Amino acid sequence: MEILKKLADNSGISGYENEFAKSLQKMLESYCSQVEINKTGSVVANFRNYDDNKKTILLEAHLDRIGLVVSEILENGFLKFKALGGVDDRTLPASEIYVLGKESIFGVIGALPPHLKSGSSDDGFVKIQDMMIDTGFSKEELKDKISVGDPVLLKCEFCELLGSRVSSAALDNRAGIAAILCALDMLKTEDLKYNIKIAFTVGEELGLLGARTIDCEDVDLAIVVDVTHGKTPDAKPEGTFVLGSGAIICRGPNLDFGITKKVIETAEKQGILHDIEVSAGNTGTNAWVIQTLEQGIRCVLLSIPLRYMHTAVETIDTDDVKSVAKLIAECVKGGDLLA
Amino acid sequence: MLKKLTESFGVSGYEMPVADIIYEEVKKFCTDIKFDNMGNLKVFKRSKTELPPKVLLSAHMDEVGLIITDVTEEGYFKFASVGGIDPKVLIAQRVNVNGLKGVISTKAVHLTTAEERKQNLSEDKLYIDIGAKDKNEAQKVAKPGDYCVFDSKYTEFGNQIKAKALDDRIGCAIMIEILKKDWPVDLYCNFTVQEEVGLRGARVASRGINPDYAVVIEGTTCNDLPGVEANLRVTKIGAGPAISILDSASKGNEELIALLEKSATRHNIPYQFKASTAGGNDAGTICITDGGIKTASLSVPCRYIHSPVCVMNKSDFENCRRLIEVFLEDMGKDGKIND
Numbered sequence: 001m002e003i004l005k006k007l008a009d010n011s012g013i014s015g016y017e018n019e020f021a022k023s024l025q026k027m028l029e030s031y032c033s034q035v036e037i038n039k040t041g042s043v044v045a046n047f048r049n050y051d052d053n054k055k056t057i058l059l060e061a062h063l064d065r066i067g068l069v070v071s072e073i074l075e076n077g078f079l080k081f082k083a084l085g086g087v088d089d090r091t092l093p094a095s096e097i098y099v100l101g102k103e104s105i106f107g108v109i110g111a112l113p114p115h116l117k118s119g120s121s122d123d124g125f126v127k128i129q130d131m132m133i134d135t136g137f138s139k140e141e142l143k144d145k146i147s148v149g150d151p152v153l154l155k156c157e158f159c160e161l162l163g164s165r166v167s168s169a170a171l172d173n174r175a176g177i178a179a180i181l182c183a184l185d186m187l188k189t190e191d192l193k194y195n196i197k198i199a200f201t202v203g204e205e206l207g208l209l210g211a212r213t214i215d216c217e218d219v220d221l222a223i224v225v226d227v228t229h230g231k232t233p234d235a236k237p238e239g240t241f242v243l244g245s246g247a248i249i250c251r252g253p254n255l256d257f258g259i260t261k262k263v264i265e266t267a268e269k270q271g272i273l274h275d276i277e278v279s280a281g282n283t284g285t286n287a288w289v290i291q292t293l294e295q296g297i298r299c300v301l302l303s304i305p306l307r308y309m310h311t312a313v314e315t316i317d318t319d320d321v322k323s324v325a326k327l328i329a330e331c332v333k334g335g336d337l338l339a
Numbered sequence: 340m341l342k343k344l345t346e347s348f349g350v351s352g353y354e355m356p357v358a359d360i361i362y363e364e365v366k367k368f369c370t371d372i373k374f375d376n377m378g379n380l381k382v383f384k385r386s387k388t389e390l391p392p393k394v395l396l397s398a399h400m401d402e403v404g405l406i407i408t409d410v411t412e413e414g415y416f417k418f419a420s421v422g423g424i425d426p427k428v429l430i431a432q433r434v435n436v437n438g439l440k441g442v443i444s445t446k447a448v449h450l451t452t453a454e455e456r457k458q459n460l461s462e463d464k465l466y467i468d469i470g471a472k473d474k475n476e477a478q479k480v481a482k483p484g485d486y487c488v489f490d491s492k493y494t495e496f497g498n499q500i501k502a503k504a505l506d507d508r509i510g511c512a513i514m515i516e517i518l519k520k521d522w523p524v525d526l527y528c529n530f531t532v533q534e535e536v537g538l539r540g541a542r543v544a545s546r547g548i549n550p551d552y553a554v555v556i557e558g559t560t561c562n563d564l565p566g567v568e569a570n571l572r573v574t575k576i577g578a579g580p581a582i583s584i585l586d587s588a589s590k591g592n593e594e595l596i597a598l599l600e601k602s603a604t605r606h607n608i609p610y611q612f613k614a615s616t617a618g619g620n621d622a623g624t625i626c627i628t629d630g631g632i633k634t635a636s637l638s639v640p641c642r643y644i645h646s647p648v649c650v651m652n653k654s655d656f657e658n659c660r661r662l663i664e665v666f667l668e669d670m671g672k673d674g675k676i677n678d
Contacts, residue, residue, distance in 0.1 A: 074565040088448035094428035094646045106496040108648040113560050114423040125459055134650055136497020159440045161470025167442050233415060233466060235446035309447035311431040
């Protein structure tokens, strides 16, 4: 929980990940022989010691989060902005934000009060291009603080709900990173049958960018960890998962048929809560890109169910993060995953 | 004080938490304090001068919020808004449910159709998620009829202040300040309930006082955004308190407006006129009480009222307070116009 909070309260907006990548690099250094940030900005590491005679498993999760970017500075310190990643316009009015410029500036995305709506415009739909950030400063005062192109963070501190459920912006995909870090912790004293490589990639929300440039030459299997849709009353029941249902194991052409089956068997044998998700084509995750790197990489996709994806109030059950961590650890530490 | 007041709980129909804060503060410098049957908090401070004019100040304690109407089998709360809330400002927000956090959102953008993304969500499509596993767990936290408020902290930013419930904790905070001092008028201060559901509290609270003048202190709409035509901006932030000439509930008393203007001019306090007739406040009911009371409204301009992120300017707040103070002083010196 602590680690998840720390991860979720970090910035790392798609395209502006440097600072967050550096803090992840530091976190990995206690587990890894070699940690570096590659040319694209992704964090790549070898867990403990690398042995040329062993097969290699890659654990991958994207480190970026969706956000906004300043596109214009208007009179009285109002800002126009654009989305970085998939944002539902309807979730933005009355949001609190930080503009991450030379200084970090608090602001709100305004919304017209109900008093000022005439009957006809009552259903007026507000598009993102018509919304504005109110910084409370004058245009003149803003000049030395921020500029066009600065990223904007949707503000929503990590908070605990009932039981093991938590809510925050950026749980997509800080939940996935937390699961991998947890798994590494479980594996730190184990005898390992495989080399373990870690990649925390950038730019996933902008089109799976970072995953395209990971060095996968020696990788025999990639386990991609991301989030999937949690069940809510307004979403269709198929393809969405109740929070607390464990590790969600995906099946379909994007994923290796045989190895995925072994992962499911491992979950059953070890009594790890899990469910199966089916994706008939593109999973929309980095697995889609990684599968066709090099001479082709076998992929497994493990997901954590998450409600309200790409909003400031993303919600998960931390028990599911633990289930994914445990399943990763059980799969990679030995057994016959790669026969 | 404004921070404490705006962060406290006081949805129309359940104002006790905020009323308690006001009571505890006011009793330090006033002795004649009483609650009536509706929950209005009425304070009287006698003048030390002979034959003083009688002035009533009135501000409402209640804020817009939500009331739980049902608990679903899956453990979500259905709700209705208390007072005018545009459902647009509820999406991807946090609320406070009996001291616990809950979130309101909508299914992930990935699960929506292009058509759905262009349609505003109505209140009946929304629900509160507190992370409960089922109905039973949710019912232990709240029952139908329990109230929720926005989870929004008082924040100073730029040259402004952001908070929930500025409408009308502004008025409450100003009246508390005024009550700390002695005035050359017999001063009645009514902290009223249920303004947001139809000016209910003031109807009862202002009876039997028969003041010479009544001034309603409010937070009012302000739409001074780039791109909005000057005549539709209602008020301008930073330009001083706004005097209402006419709104949907009442016409300001000309004689009293003239006195307010005279005091403002004499003491160099900036003020503006509210340039819209939309919205109404307690003045609407006070001016027809006991055969009629000369009533006017003085308001601090607030952007985005009735949302979690109301924004006001500190100098407008100070100038509103000062204008009321010099008005009371001048009233004691000059007496009533129709003496």
